[in-house]
Amino acid sequence: MAQRGEIHGLADDYEMNDAEDDMDEEFHGRGGDSESDVEEFMDDSVTDTSSSEARKGKDIQGIPWNRLSITRDKYRQTRLEQYKNYENVPNSGEDSEKECKSTRKGGAYYEFWRNTRSVKSTILHFQLRNLVWATSKHDVYLMSHYSVIHWSALTCEKSEVLDVSGHVAPCEKHPGNLLEGFSKTQVSTLSVKDKLLVAGGFQGELICKYLDRPGISFCCRTTHDENAITNALEIYNSPSGALHFIASNNDCGVRDLDMEKFQISKHLRYPWPVNHTSPSPDGKLIVVVGDNPEGILVDAQTGKTIQTLCGHFDYSFASAWNPDGRTFATGNQDKTCRVWDVRNLSKSIAVLRGNLGAIRSIRFSSDGRFMAMAEPADFVHIFDVGSGYEQQQELDFFGEISGMSFSPDTEALFVGVWDRTYGSLLQYNRRRNYSHLDSLL
Template identity: 35%
Template structure:
């Protein structure tokens, strides 16, 4: 039995039986710690920079001495926290054995033999020491609250930092340099030079050659191969997060599409004064270009606008500190924007939006409210669509409580609410507004009816949880991104098996975007790599490589009077910013040599 929709497309009408709703555990709960241990990951990541005294490596482990915190009174805990994490001079070291996918060696072009390497320069996993948080921090609220209170005068939120840093290991560039110094990959002089970068507000393409640094302002030594060795070490030591054990193994045997290098986008400028921020390590949709020269991004609590022509940064959407229905403040976990409206979703289930055709000089929101009051209420994704009946803008929210909700932005009222069996991490609506791709805390991808919410088809194939999906304006190309380090591309007209399976370099595919024309697709990993693929047959592509956590990626809307434009948010504290790329006219992308084949 079949049901024909959308021009004769046939779907199996008997969808799989759905089990009881599964919900992703909040990152502050003990279950996450147990989950991570059970999957072979390390017990933490880089330290908050304010917790490391200057020129000192205060590396922590999860040894048995942690139990002392459980046995002391509150006053003793406060003293211990300050001594141990803020004022202390401990130099305890802990060993992390990182897990790389089986049979995976990273970028093929970096796997060349080095005649000058000797045994002393080969670094084993067992020799690697990384700064890390005590797992105890996530299990004892008293310690965590005391530590956060101690950091408050500096304007820091340890809760946010734990949320971001605890899982994706070894991502901050400064901490990565510390690791290389500890393992004698770089000498102290090189470490000092690279870890104390001072950059202008804008780094233009011409500045790179003139000032002997790369497009992020990193002054790599020119007389040796430090940059190459750093990239090799990143590929060796980085451990991305997965929820299902073994989902990232045997990646090369899974990928069925390899693409040759095509000069697609070239570096134009890095705006270092713009500082996009993350509040959850799995949510990376916090950068939205609204024109060739204007991009919106989240700084953690507000939405700001970067004008690339002037370099100026303006506030777009910012809540007052007065208490309201959604609380005193909002930590932005996701955002979306169009020419009409900017929308932000909150870490505690809030939403706030501003109609951009209203008072342009004000950052006051048009309206705000709660997506959900559920305890497990992270707003994972927001998307802006047009109402099929009224033509007015609507926001589609994906939430950790398993609901997809559609908000009428004219009325500030929920127009639809649909329940699904697990936490929903992302949705993508078809260009005609009739169908929707829904992905979340399950390997399956759901195709649903936007009006009824009914599941039309359930597609298997991924091995882990998905956090990214996109539907091209061509109407039939769909892509999903997963923590199994793959992006699956489907043709909606024969929607069951993927036509292409693309692979990542380091970790999960956390964000996917198509340009307005449907000619190009960008897929972003957690750190360092954005892939830009020519969608004609997915045989040509470009890997844009840099250093830092990726907060978002997006193409500027199509304009007949302007070249194509690509924007990337980089939240690294030392070398981050907003990166601007333009459609290339024959220049090779900076930092990426000409290659015969980019295998993944």
């Protein structure tokens, strides 16, 4: 991945023309990390948006377009024309376009439910966007500056789960536990599953907390390498059923930690920084992608490469398995997501393209019916897997995407939006057809 760098705000990602300068003056949604920039439109009239309000015409993010000098459609067009996609390999976005699969838009799988302005979803590194996790249709965990926040979609209340702004130290004794802990950790990536929360930092820090226990259970520094960013974390169950997680680091290492023993069980090394790693549903295979256009599928037990994944034109930062265990997807800075079938890995079975930029996050619903892919900003695409990825629903909003997560029961999809003024948490609910109940009315 690129060196540390700072997060790019919206204004940094493209050159503004005069019309955009006007927009910037009135629509203060350009990025930045200060919540003090509550300007003229952040008044009491700008509140959360409910589904009923959206159906009546209110902007889902509460942006007062009628008070701005530019329309939503015009601003969208400007963004599409001017947004600058970050590339490590020049022209990778253009080179990938000829292979892309055409898809039909207009799917209606999830419908807007609520936009919560009080939940400020933030990011620290412009390439790492896995900072939102849902453990149920009511429970969401996300990064907000130096805090991990829990949001209850049921009670509409938020609470702080972990504060890393000061000193964090473990309260349990385990071999290898870094008892002195860490100070002012800059969290680059997050993973939450069931009752386990793991936060990874810019200096290779790992902080493990069980949500049903007080305090921190385990802290360690995976590496003292100068370029030690924790790029991704994935919690999973090993073939034996034990709880594990995989950490992908910029020091070219992949480390598998056994959370029953609090020990590193495997340490795999590669010739390039690893940006994301995904274990298969049965825990026997691992997809590894990073600072190389080619990804790899490896044997989880031996670490040996089973197949090189050829097709992408740039570096990849996302991967995910379909729960069926037969297909998986990789997301790349060439603006595409490729879908692969383990039964024939000579080429990808689908190449799906975004609108603005890199595919930085991919999630499958637990029933395997849908795959969501998130761009760096403005768009999340939900594909109907059963249609062969030929049909999709496009979620359209404004702001950098900090992460997204389906709830385990597939009933909700949460999207974190990072923006100086309009940062929030978007909730979409699964559309259901209850026509069979009409006979009862």
